[in-house]
Amino acid sequence: MRRTLAFDADDTLWHNEGHYAETQESFRALLRPFHDDAWIDARLHDTEMRNLQHYGYGIKGFTLSMIETALELTEDRLDGAGIRRVVELGKAMLDKPVAPLPGVTEVVQELAGEFDLMVITKGDLFDQETKLVKSGLGLHFSKVEIVSEKDESTYAAILERQGIPASRFTMVGNSVKSDILPVLALGGRAIHIPYHLTWTHEVVDSPVEASFPVLKSIRDLPALLRSW
Ligand SMILES: [Mg+2]
Numbered sequence: 221m222r223r224t225l226a227f228d229a230d231d232t233l234w235h236n237e238g239h240y241a242e243t244q245e246s247f248r249a250l251l252r253p254f255h256d257d258a259w260i261d262a263r264l265h266d267t268e269m270r271n272l273q274h275y276g277y278g279i280k281g282f283t284l285s286m287i288e289t290a291l292e293l294t295e296d297r298l299d300g301a302g303i304r305r306v307v308e309l310g311k312a313m314l315d316k317p318v319a320p321l322p323g324v325t326e327v328v329q330e331l332a333g334e335f336d337l338m339v340i341t342k343g344d345l346f347d348q349e350t351k352l353v354k355s356g357l358g359l360h361f362s363k364v365e366i367v368s369e370k371d372e373s374t375y376a377a378i379l380e381r382q383g384i385p386a387s388r389f390t391m392v393g394n395s396v397k398s399d400i401l402p403v404l405a406l407g408g409r410a411i412h413i414p415y416h417l418t419w420t421h422e423v424v425d426s427p428v429e430a431s432f433p434v435l436k437s438i439r440d441l442p443a444l445l446r447s448w
Pocket of ligand 1: 228229230231232393394395
């Protein structure tokens with residue numbers, strides 16, 4: 221039985237957080253006549269966190285949170301044109317081209333010969349499926365799991381459903397909180413490849429003793445896996 225190697229998608233296979241940062245800058249510009257940047261950022265973050273229980277992760281929920289925040293911060297004075305602008309910001313995010321991060325295509329191609337490759341990602345189902353197609357990487361992954369949360373119970377359910385023992389499972393991703401710690405807790409292996417931006421919500425509260433490998437680039441992944 222081949223080992224399963226699972227990849228996170230956003231900011232591991234392709235850029236993501238940068239699109240949010242860019243959009244948030246346009247959102248600030250829209251509301252700058254009313255408030256300062258730090259206050260806009262803080263209110264948007266609060267709205268997003270409050271709404272996770274309603275919308276989950278992804279661009280659609282983020283767009284609704286931007287609209288709600290804009291209405292709150294303008295005390296409902298944001299007009300139809302303003303709301304249209306926010307909707308357009310969200311749609312522009314969904315329309316972004318998906319370019320694999322440097323080295324991803326070659327490494328995924330190479331490892332597909334040795335491992336069962338899987339994608340495990342949060343976000344909107346349709347958007348993530350579309351991104352996988354646009355990235356051109358889809359055919360290399362035998363399994364794709366688009367989930368609402370990436371915690372221990374989610375990973376346990378995936379391994380159970382797919383009949384994969386944790387000892388034969390390795391996860392690769394940019395988020396210590398979502399990609400590394402829950403997998404280690406289940407007895408799997410995990411490899412951290414940091415991205416230069418981390419969404420506030422994914423930042424781990426207390427410093428983590430690095431008991432897992434950290435790679436600068438996905439290009440270093442095949443050599444590490446072979447050394448195991
Ligand atoms: Mg990620």
